[in-house]
Amino acid sequence: MRVLFAAALALATAITLVFLALPIAALFLRVGPGELVSSLGSPVARDAIVVSLKTNLIAEALIVVLGTPAAYLLARRRFRGRALVLTIVELPLVLPPAVGGIALFAAFGRTGLVGDELHALGLTIPFTQTAVVFAVTFVAAPFYVRPAVAAFESLDQSLLEAARTLGAGTARVFARVALPLASGGLSAAAAVAFARGLGEFGATIMFAGSLQGVTQTLPLAIYAEFARDFHLALALGALLVVISFAILLSVKLVPSWTRYALTFPFRSATST
Amino acid sequence: MDPLRVDVSLPLRDFDLAVELDVAAGETVALVGPSGAGKSTVLRAVAGLVRPERGRIVCGETWFDGRVDRRPEERSVGLLFQDYALFPHLSVEQNVGFGGPVDGLLERFRIAHLARARPRDLSGGERQRVALARALARRPRVLLLDEPMSALDPHTRADVRGELRALLHELALPTLLVTHDFEDAATIADRIGVLVDGKLRQLASPAELVASPSDAFVAALAGGNLLRGSARALPSGVTEVDLDLGGVCYSTDMREGPVSVLVYPWDVSLAHEQPEDSALNHVRGEVVSVVAIGNRVRVRVGPLTAEVTLASAQRLGLAAGQEVVATFKATATRLVA
Numbered sequence: 217m218r219v220l221f222a223a224a225l226a227l228a229t230a231i232t233l234v235f236l237a238l239p240i241a242a243l244f245l246r247v248g249p250g251e252l253v254s255s256l257g258s259p260v261a262r263d264a265i266v267v268s269l270k271t272n273l274i275a276e277a278l279i280v281v282l283g284t285p286a287a288y289l290l291a292r293r294r295f296r297g298r299a300l301v302l303t304i305v306e307l308p309l310v311l312p313p314a315v316g317g318i319a320l321f322a323a324f325g326r327t328g329l330v331g332d333e334l335h336a337l338g339l340t341i342p343f344t345q346t347a348v349v350f351a352v353t354f355v356a357a358p359f360y361v362r363p364a365v366a367a368f369e370s371l372d373q374s375l376l377e378a379a380r381t382l383g384a385g386t387a388r389v390f391a392r393v394a395l396p397l398a399s400g401g402l403s404a405a406a407a408v409a410f411a412r413g414l415g416e417f418g419a420t421i422m423f424a425g426s427l428q429g430v431t432q433t434l435p436l437a438i439y440a441e442f443a444r445d446f447h448l449a450l451a452l453g454a455l456l457v458v459i460s461f462a463i464l465l466s467v468k469l470v471p472s473w474t475r476y477a478l479t480f481p482f483r484s485a486t487s488t
Numbered sequence: 489m490d491p492l493r494v495d496v497s498l499p500l501r502d503f504d505l506a507v508e509l510d511v512a513a514g515e516t517v518a519l520v521g522p523s524g525a526g527k528s529t530v531l532r533a534v535a536g537l538v539r540p541e542r543g544r545i546v547c548g549e550t551w552f553d554g555r556v557d558r559r560p561e562e563r564s565v566g567l568l569f570q571d572y573a574l575f576p577h578l579s580v581e582q583n584v585g586f587g588g589p590v591d592g593l594l595e596r597f598r599i600a601h602l603a604r605a606r607p608r609d610l611s612g613g614e615r616q617r618v619a620l621a622r623a624l625a626r627r628p629r630v631l632l633l634d635e636p637m638s639a640l641d642p643h644t645r646a647d648v649r650g651e652l653r654a655l656l657h658e659l660a661l662p663t664l665l666v667t668h669d670f671e672d673a674a675t676i677a678d679r680i681g682v683l684v685d686g687k688l689r690q691l692a693s694p695a696e697l698v699a700s701p702s703d704a705f706v707a708a709l710a711g712g713n714l715l716r717g718s719a720r721a722l723p724s725g726v727t728e729v730d731l732d733l734g735g736v737c738y739s740t741d742m743r744e745g746p747v748s749v750l751v752y753p754w755d756v757s758l759a760h761e762q763p764e765d766s767a768l769n770h771v772r773g774e775v776v777s778v779v780a781i782g783n784r785v786r787v788r789v790g791p792l793t794a795e796v797t798l799a800s801a802q803r804l805g806l807a808a809g810q811e812v813v814a815t816f817k818a819t820a821t822r823l824v825a
Contacts, residue, residue, distance in 0.1 A: 378573035380560035381535050382587030382626055392586070396577045 240457055247450045255451040263429040264437035264452065271345060271433065272413045275352040280406055283361045288390060290361075291368030302365070309358045313418025316354050320423040324350065347424035348431050356413035360405045367401030368394060404467045411463040415456060489513035490548035492630050492662040496533045496540040505529055505686035508543075511630075511662035517691075518665040518677035520709060526686040527666040528570070531632045534664065535567045536560035547629050547662070566623030566661075570635040572615045574607035580618050583607065587626035597621040612639045613648060620655070631656070631663040637672050649675050670709050674698075682706050703825050704748040712822075713756070713792050715749040719823055726768070726818055733791055738768040739821035747823045753795035755820035758787060758804060758812050768818040775810045789814045 247255075255261060290302065308316060323329045324341040334341060341347050371394060379389045395402075417435040424431040426440055434452055441449040495508040505526040511517045519527040532538040534545055536552070537560055545552040551563050574583050581603040584590050594600040597617040607615060616636060623631065636652065637645055653676050656663050667673050673680045674694040681691040682705070690702040701707035704714050715737070717729040726738045729749050737749055751769075762770050773790030778801065780786075785801040787794045792814050796806075806812070 372573070374569050374571065374573040375575060377535075377537050377560070378567070378569055378575075379586070380537070381563075381565055381567040382622065383561045383564075384586070385559075385561050393575060397575075 243450060243454050243457060247447070247454045251447065252451045252454050255448050256455065258448060260428060260432075260437055260441060260445075261448065261452060264432055264434045265455075267345070267348070267429065267431065268414060268433040271348040271352055272410060275349045275356060275413055276406065276410050278349070278353050279357045279360045279409055280402075283357060283364060284395075284402065287361050287364035288368050288394060291365045302362075305361050305365075306358055308355050309362070313355060313416070313420075314422060316351065316419035317422025320347070320350055320354060320419060324423075342423055343425045343427070343431065345424075345430055348420055348433060351419040351423050352413040352416045355416050355419055356409045359412045360409035363405035363408075364398070364402055367398040367405065370401075371397055403470075407463045407467050411460045414459060489660055489662070490629060491515075492534070492664070493544065493546040494530065494534060494664075496530065496543040496545065496552075498529070498533070498538070498541040498543075500526055500529065500686060503686045507681075507683065507686070507688055509681060509688065509691060511664060513662050514657070514660040515679065516656050516663040516665055516677045518667055518673035518680045519683050520667055520670055520673045520680055521683035521689075523668060525683045527683050528634055530683075531567065531634050531664060531666055534563075534630065534632055535565045536563050564626065564629045565632055566626055566628035566630070567632045568616075568619050568623050568634060568636050570638060572607075572619035572639065574615060574618055574622070576607055579604050579606060580610070583618055584621045584625050587622055590625060593621040593625055612641060613644050616640065616648065624659075628661065631659065631661045633663065633665045635666055635668070637667065637669065645672075652676055670711060674710075682709060698752065700822070701750065701824055704750070707748065707750045707822070707824055710752075712750045712752050715791060717747060717749055719743045719745060719747045727823060729823070735771070737771075737821060738818040739823050740819050741821070741823040743823040747825070750822040750824050751792070751816045751820060753786065753793045756789075756792055756794035756814050756816045758789065758794050758796055758800075758806070758814055760804065760812060762813045763815060765815070766817070767815045769816045769821060771814045772811065773814065775806060775808050775812055777808055778806050787812075 256265070290298070290305075321328060321342065324334065324347075325331055326335065326340070326342070328334075341350060375393055375397065376389055379393045384392065414433075415435055416433070417439070420431070420433060421436055421439070426432045426436040428437075428440075432440065434456055438449045438452045438456075441452065491513055492511040494510070497504060497506045499505070502524075503526075507526070507530050509517060519530060521527055529538055533540050533543075534551075536558060539557065540552065542554070543552065544550070547564075550556050551558045575586065578586065580599055581590060581594065584593055584599075594603055597620060599614060599617050599621060602610065602614060602618070607618065610618065616639065637648060640648055649672060656676070665673070665677055670680075677694070679691060679693055680697055682689040682697070682702075684705060690697060690706050697706060698710045698712075701710055701712070708714055715729075715731050715733065717731040717737075719727050719729045719739075721742065721744065722728050726740055727742060729737050729739065729747060731737060731749070739749065757767075762772070771790060771792060773792070776788040776790070778785060778787050780798060780801075783798050784795055785798055785806070787796060787801065787806055789812055794814055796804075804812075
């Protein structure tokens with residue numbers, strides 16, 4: 217019985233791994249390192265890399281700068297409707313990206329909820345680089361905010377209280393105690409949110425379109441080149457795999473990101 | 489230095505906490521009692537970490553009353569947390585410096601050589617000294633110590649007790665100390681408040697508490713033997729108590745009806761045969777256990793604990809299973825409710 221169970225576990229693990237790894241392996245078997253580097257020199261690839269980096273860095277900055285204080289507030293305060301607020305924050309995690317795209321249209325489109333106000337200000341969002349930033353922020357933010365709330369919640373309460381009795385006001389407690397102690401969890405969360413943002417496709421193509429050099433990010437370029445230049449599409453895909461792999465692995469290995477062991481879903485591989 | 493005046497009421501889960509006490513400058517008051525009695529909540533209320541429902545907390549200026557509720561950072565308390573709550577991401581020196589200038593505190597607490605070390609690399613005693621130094625860097629008006637000894641090894645406890653006592657004397661601040669250990673309280677504090685279910689049962693000096701405990705609970709906490717029984721006055725002027733366990737004993741205290749007989753271990757002497765002496769109370773029983781504590785030996789005889797010198801225990805050859813007679817005088821036998 218025990219042998220049978222062990223064999224079943226091993227078999228299930230093997231099938232899972234093969235299923236997940238085979239397509240990735242195929243990608244790299246089709247694109248050699250030399251081909252990868254040379255095809256990344258093409259204008260389409262260069263433009264996609266620039267657009268992806270620019271929009272994702274802006275989105276990441278927005279997410280971290282606004283998401284960190286928001287996560288601290290949500291972690292520290294108990295108020296009516298808190299579960300509702302957390303659910304709203306989590307929603308994009310499970311929402312189909314296409315729903316995100318159409319929702320962004322409904323809100324910020326020419327005829328959208330705040331369309332008139334934006335128009336009056338001379339702002340047009342859809343099919344601009346700003347739209348890419350919006351789409352990436354919308355989809356990636358919960359990947360940062362939710363673990364950030366957890367990171368702040370798991371702080372030792374007595375440390376924050378000790379800081380208060382030692383004369384620190386709430387802002388100093390946040391800056392000198394809460395933020396440094398949660399920084400490991402926050403960095404890991406930021407890395408995962410960045411990886412998710414880089415891979416954003418559905419909401420972006422609906423809300424921002426796929427205009428080379430303006431709104432065409434790496435995933436959109438893969439889709440566009442799929443029918444035109446399959447090898448370039450493969451190379452761009454391989455590049456995204458390398459970046460994502462590096463980010464997820466670093467979350468598990470960078471010591472300072474795991475120092476004040478916190479609960480974090482993408483980090484459980486560290487056996488500490 | 490100003491005295492600390494505390495009068496706080498607030499509902500806890502199972503009962504209402506209602507404590508009123510004053511701590512003079514330079515005085516240490518220990519709050520002792522079972523866990524969950526509300527001891528730490530009193531400290532947290534003084535520090536401003538818990539808001540009382542009503543009451544008044546004054547130390548020089550008003551920290552809390554109906555209208556005023558100062559924030560913790562505006563109260564100037566030195567709170568020593570039970571697990572010390574040292575900041576793990578800061579060095580010893582940065583920890584101490586968090587609340588105010590470090591000045592000579594590292595030298596004074598013999599932690600100067602640890603200035604760059606992180607809290608996780610320190611022993612329990614070192615952590616306690618860092619936490620004390622950090623609390624004092626704030627130049628507090630009040631010192632609040634929450635179970636300061638609980639994270640220490642048993643063999644460093646006695647030393648630290650002495651040091652702490654000397655330090656508190658030197659600081660001359662009003663100090664509130666929370667502990668579950670009566671011996672810690674009795675050696676460090678000037679007065680002891682026994683807190684049970686949110687109420688102060690008795691607030692008195694250690695000597696008074698031992699000599700005239702207000703009730704059986706306080707007596708047991710002070711380390712006394714308690715035997716339940718029924719008392720009645722004899723014409724000869726002593727009180728006779730019929731013990732629930734069987735047998736009788738005598739006390740010079742005047743009480744009638746159901747009582748607890750209290751006798752302290754150090755008032756019980758042991759012998760192999762019943763001595764021909766003035767003592768009225770003799771209990772014959774089997775030695776259950778013999779435990780040496782330094783130069784004293786605690787001997788359990790039937791329902792009683794006796795404390796004798798190590799020399800006496802050796803002379804009598806005390807060992808578990810032996811039959812001995814425990815003797816205590818009626819004048820050393822208290823009757824409490």
